[in-house]
Amino acid sequence: MRFFVPTDIYIETDCVKNHAQNLIAVGKRALIMTGQHSAGANGSLNDVTKALTAGDIPYLIFSEVEENPSTDTVGKATQIAREFKADFIIGIGGGSAIDAAKAVALLLVNPDVNADDLHKAPSHLLNHAPIVAVPTTCGTGSEATPVAIITNHKINLKKSIPHVIFPVLALVDGKYLATAKKQLIVNTAVDALAHMVESILNVKSNLLNRMCPEYGLKLWGECKDALIASVTANNAAAQNAAQDAEQNATDKNAAPIDASLYEKLMLTSTIAGMSIAQTSTAVPHGMSYDLTLHAGVPHGPAVGYFLAAYVEVCAKFVPQDVEKILSLLGLNNIEEFDEMLRKLIGTCTVTREMRDKFAAAMKTNRSKLDLVPGEITPEDIDYIYEKSLVVE
Numbered sequence: 001m002r003f004f005v006p007t008d009i010y011i012e013t014d015c016v017k018n019h020a021q022n023l024i025a026v027g028k029r030a031l032i033m034t035g036q037h038s039a040g041a042n043g044s045l046n047d048v049t050k051a052l053t054a055g056d057i058p059y060l061i062f063s064e065v066e067e068n069p070s071t072d073t074v075g076k077a078t079q080i081a082r083e084f085k086a087d088f089i090i091g092i093g094g095g096s097a098i099d100a101a102k103a104v105a106l107l108l109v110n111p112d113v114n115a116d117d118l119h120k121a122p123s124h125l126l127n128h129a130p131i132v133a134v135p136t137t138c139g140t141g142s143e144a145t146p147v148a149i150i151t152n153h154k155i156n157l158k159k160s161i162p163h164v165i166f167p168v169l170a171l172v173d174g175k176y177l178a179t180a181k182k183q184l185i186v187n188t189a190v191d192a193l194a195h196m197v198e199s200i201l202n203v204k205s206n207l208l209n210r211m212c213p214e215y216g217l218k219l220w221g222e223c224k225d226a227l228i229a230s231v232t233a234n235n236a237a238a239q240n241a242a243q244d245a246e247q248n249a250t251d252k253n254a255a256p257i258d259a260s261l262y263e264k265l266m267l268t269s270t271i272a273g274m275s276i277a278q279t280s281t282a283v284p285h286g287m288s289y290d291l292t293l294h295a296g297v298p299h300g301p302a303v304g305y306f307l308a309a310y311v312e313v314c315a316k317f318v319p320q321d322v323e324k325i326l327s328l329l330g331l332n333n334i335e336e337f338d339e340m341l342r343k344l345i346g347t348c349t350v351t352r353e354m355r356d357k358f359a360a361a362m363k364t365n366r367s368k369l370d371l372v373p374g375e376i377t378p379e380d381i382d383y384i385y386e387k388s389l390v391v392e
């Protein structure tokens with residue numbers, strides 16, 4: 001048995017400020033990678049630039065990371081990092097910004113590798129520049145994993161690149177969730193839930209690495225009622241709003257999530273990342289990528305739609321593990337688990353053609369199927385798709 005997360009992780013309020021010395025010790029010139037808006041709005045970018053300025057570390061901000069970052073974006077940012085002579089990368093945001101930062105850190109010190117070849121480049125032989133991760137959503141866990149999910153639009157592929165890229169430093173602060181939309185918090189929290197469930201219902205799960213998902217699921221269970229209340233209030237308010245602009249306003253009026261809960265959700269997300277760093281994600285994540293790539297479904301819900309049916313199938317193989325997961329979450333049975341997820345993320349409708357195409361592809365995805373703790377059959381896979389998606 002082995003447990004390996006070589007990242008220096010700090011989780012606390014005012015984390016960047018408190019550990020500015022750790023941040024400026026990472027390198028001499030920084031490329032900061034963010035999405036377009038949220039890092040500015042939630043204060044994380046300001047915290048980081050303040051610390052860098054105080055430490056006399058020159059930096060450049062690349063704020064063009066899109067959701068599901070592409071090889072094109074990674075290539076462009078790498079070029080900018082080279083011209084700036086950056087020697088470390090800071091990813092601020094959700095999984096997209098941090099994953100893109102990992103890919104840029106890899107390319108930065110491997111000039112012979114093209115961004116479009118990231119998915120096929122040799123996996124263990126390449127070094128990377130140091131990465132600092134400052135997460136601002138509570139789902140990805142990318143600050144504590146070696147994984148970077150990158151999309152190559154030229155070959156229609158959304159997948160993790162085959163390199164092991166852990167951040168050297170993670171600065172985690174729940175206060176950055178305060179300005180996030182409630183549905184984003186819920187969506188990313190569902191992703192964290194999936195990371196922990198898939199880590200336990202996994203052939204790589206063992207007595208040592210279970211300490212992470214088991215503790216994390218208990219914490220997640222303590223947040224679930226507030227998450228459900230928040231999204232329920234949000235949906236009711238949105239129904240009453242006539243226009244988009246008003247919907248944004250109602251989101252701010254949705255049931256508030258207590259600040260202590262932000263910290264707990266962020267802690268849980270990092271623990272969930274540590275969980276999949278040991279086992280990797282399993283079938284629901286494998287199924288989610290097509291839904292995101294071809295139907296535009298955000299990552300958290302795309303995974304969450306498949307979760308209850310995956311748990312149901314795994315109950316045939318490891319019933320005691322399923323029981324443990326449910327009890328840690330404070331749930332009595334899989335039906336309650338399913339109902340909770342529907343309340344949080346609703347349902348997803350696809351065409352039969354899409355559903356059949358996704359299922360056919362999944363049946364050959366050995367990298368995920370081989371992680372199932374039992375003999376999953378093609379019929380099981382069809383069952384998961386049938387149960388999880390509404391077909392129009």
Ligand SMILES: [Fe+2]
Nearest residue numbers: 140191285303
């Ligand atoms: Fe995920």
